Every structure is written in C-alpha cells, then in structure tokens.
Amino acid sequence: MNLYHLRYFSVLAETENYTQAAKMLSITQPSLSNAIHSLEQEVHVQLFAKQGRNVYLTPAGHQFVQQVDQALAILDRGVAEIQQSTQRNTLIKVAGLRTLSTKWLPNTAHNFLAAHPETDTRFKFSNDTGLSPDIIANLREEKYDVAFCSKVDDQNDIDYFPIAEQELVVITPLDHPLAKKKAITLTETLPYDQITFSTRSGLYPVMQRLFSECGGQPNSAYSIEEDQAVAGLVANNFGIAVVPNMSSLKTMPIRIIPLTFPKWKRVFYMATLKQHYLTPAVQQFVDFVKAQRQQ
Structure with a gap:
C-alpha cells in the first residue's frame, strides 16, 4: 500500500x-x-x-x-x-582513570573534535570512582562506549588497546632523608614508612610482586586506592611512596626520584566491548586514538 x-x-x-x-x-x-x-x-x-x-x-x-x-x-x-x-549517536560516552582524565583524555577528545569539525559529536565524561575494576564493570554494563584504564582481567569480551605508559618512581617529602638521592632502588625504601596501594587498586599485586623481588614488603602507614591521593599524603609528610610517574606530581611539593630496580612500566589501555555496537562517531573516535598511538 x-x-x-x-x-x-x-x-x-x-x-x-x-x-x-x-x-x-x-x-x-x-x-x-x-x-x-x-x-x-x-x-x-x-x-x-x-x-x-x-x-x-x-x-x-x-x-x-x-x-x-x-x-x-x-x-x-x-x-x-x-x-x-x-x-x-553523535554522543560518545567515555570513562577514564583520574590520572588520565586530568590531561590526557581531555586533550585527546579536544584533538579529535578539532580534527573532525564537520561533525556535531559530543562527549559525555563519566564521574566514575576512577578505579579500573569499577570502570571495567560499568563498561560491561554498557554505561560507556569507551574506557581508558588499566587491564583488569584476561576475559575475552573486552578489546584492550595500549595507549600510554608510566614508569614507577619513588616520591618523598622535600625534607625526607631520601630526598637528595638522584636514583633509588626499592630495597632502599624498605626502612621507611610508606603510603601503599589498597587491595582494590590494580597496582596492589604489582607492588607486592616488585617488593618481593627486593626481599621484603614495605611498612604500610596508610593504604590508599588512588595514586593521586597517595601523592597527596606524601606531600604532607605522612610517608614515602612508589607511584607511577604522573604529570600531576610535578605540581606538588615532593621529590620525584627515578627507580632503577626493579624496572616496571604501567600500561594504560583503551577498552571497548567486543559485542557492543559502536556507532559511527564512537568508531571514528576509537580509530583516531589508535592512529594517534601509532604515530
């Protein structure tokens, strides 16, 4: 008819x-x-x-x-x-670790929009807890289109693409006995109280393993989930810490000391659900992030 x-x-x-x-x-x-x-x-x-x-x-x-x-x-x-x-469908829902959301993610979103002025794409940035397990759990519930975080598990429902790396450093208060060192090993940090990562942090098992390689575990004065919160306690003389070398560290009253042993890099990933439909706008953004990484 x-x-x-x-x-x-x-x-x-x-x-x-x-x-x-x-x-x-x-x-x-x-x-x-x-x-x-x-x-x-x-x-x-x-x-x-x-x-x-x-x-x-x-x-x-x-x-x-x-x-x-x-x-x-x-x-x-x-x-x-x-x-x-x-x-x-022009809306891209993203979530990311706070260490990425302060600079890297906003810059990447801005560069994507600048590279595609002909579209009316908009971003919705999540106010998630900032912890990788929570971000991945919400990604699996399809609350986001794309997530930027650490790799949580090896289940095959998520596609992880590496987008950035951070080396570990030791941070101390400015007047700490270790503050004058130009480089340091984990073994040298063991005599001092430390701000460590809680069991919910993706860095917890990593630090456990790295300290084991050095013959001991640190004396944990405080156990914190987020790396930026760890750095805040160090800046206020609550102890020293081993953390990824975040850009925000340079703005804080702390000493940043390169870690010579053991060597380890924290890898950040772009995570997407393999069985989740990606709109053209989201697929374009995913391709843009991959292309930027490969340059």
Whole structure:
C-alpha cells in the first residue's frame, strides 16, 4: 500500500475538497484524484462520495480514516524517535582513570573534535570512582562506549588497546632523608614508612610482586586506592611512596626520584566491548586514538 496515497487520503478526508487538499499537499488535483482512485481499488471499498464540488467520507471511509490516522501517527513518532536516536549517536560516552582524565583524555577528545569539525559529536565524561575494576564493570554494563584504564582481567569480551605508559618512581617529602638521592632502588625504601596501594587498586599485586623481588614488603602507614591521593599524603609528610610517574606530581611539593630496580612500566589501555555496537562517531573516535598511538 502506497504511503503517499494514505497521506493524501487523510488530508482529503479532513478538507473534503480536492482543490484545497491538492494545494495543501503541493500536488496537482488530477494526481490527487488518481491516488484516491488507486487506493479505493486497492482496498476494494468506496471511500468518498461526491456532493457538488466537494466530497464526503462514506461510512467505510469514516472507519478507514481513523485507522489510517492512527497508523500515520505511529509512523511519524517512529521516524521522530529514529531521528532523535541518530542525533544521540553523535554522543560518545567515555570513562577514564583520574590520572588520565586530568590531561590526557581531555586533550585527546579536544584533538579529535578539532580534527573532525564537520561533525556535531559530543562527549559525555563519566564521574566514575576512577578505579579500573569499577570502570571495567560499568563498561560491561554498557554505561560507556569507551574506557581508558588499566587491564583488569584476561576475559575475552573486552578489546584492550595500549595507549600510554608510566614508569614507577619513588616520591618523598622535600625534607625526607631520601630526598637528595638522584636514583633509588626499592630495597632502599624498605626502612621507611610508606603510603601503599589498597587491595582494590590494580597496582596492589604489582607492588607486592616488585617488593618481593627486593626481599621484603614495605611498612604500610596508610593504604590508599588512588595514586593521586597517595601523592597527596606524601606531600604532607605522612610517608614515602612508589607511584607511577604522573604529570600531576610535578605540581606538588615532593621529590620525584627515578627507580632503577626493579624496572616496571604501567600500561594504560583503551577498552571497548567486543559485542557492543559502536556507532559511527564512537568508531571514528576509537580509530583516531589508535592512529594517534601509532604515530
């Protein structure tokens, strides 16, 4: 059944005048007449009867126009919802570790938008807890399109792509006995109270393993989840710490000492769900991040 014919029928039923209806539809009167005739032949029912120069709906026409108007209203709502959905598809929902969200992620999003000025893409940045296990859990619930965090597990439902690295450093208060050292090993940190990572942090098992290689575990004065919070306690003389070399460290009143042994790098990843549909905007952003990494 021709959709245009149904719309023509609806307008003619409202106006009951071919000339007026044709003008409203921006078509010729013969075209309208032919369309109504074709529709009546298709449904095998007379929909209109003549009354002078006007027409009026037959009883069958009255019944049919109610169904047609309902169907057209449903169709129009569907089209509107699809259009709104298409507009929403320009939204990219991202989440990231706080160490990435302070500089790297905003810069990357800004550079992506600058490289694609023809799009109306927008970003929605998550206010997640900032811990990789929570970020990945929410990614699996499809709360985000893309996540930037540490690798949490080896399950095959997530595609991890490396995007950045950080070496470990030792940080101390400015007046600490170790503050004058130009380089240091983990063994040299063992006599001093340390701010360590809690078991919920992705760095906890890493630090356990690295200290084991050096013959002992640190005396933990405080156990903290986030690396920036760890650095804040060090800056206020609560102890020393071994942390990734974040850019924010340079803004704090602490000493940053290169770690010579054991060597280890923290790798950050872009994480996406393998079975999650990526809209064109999201796929374009994912490809952009990969291309930037490969340059």
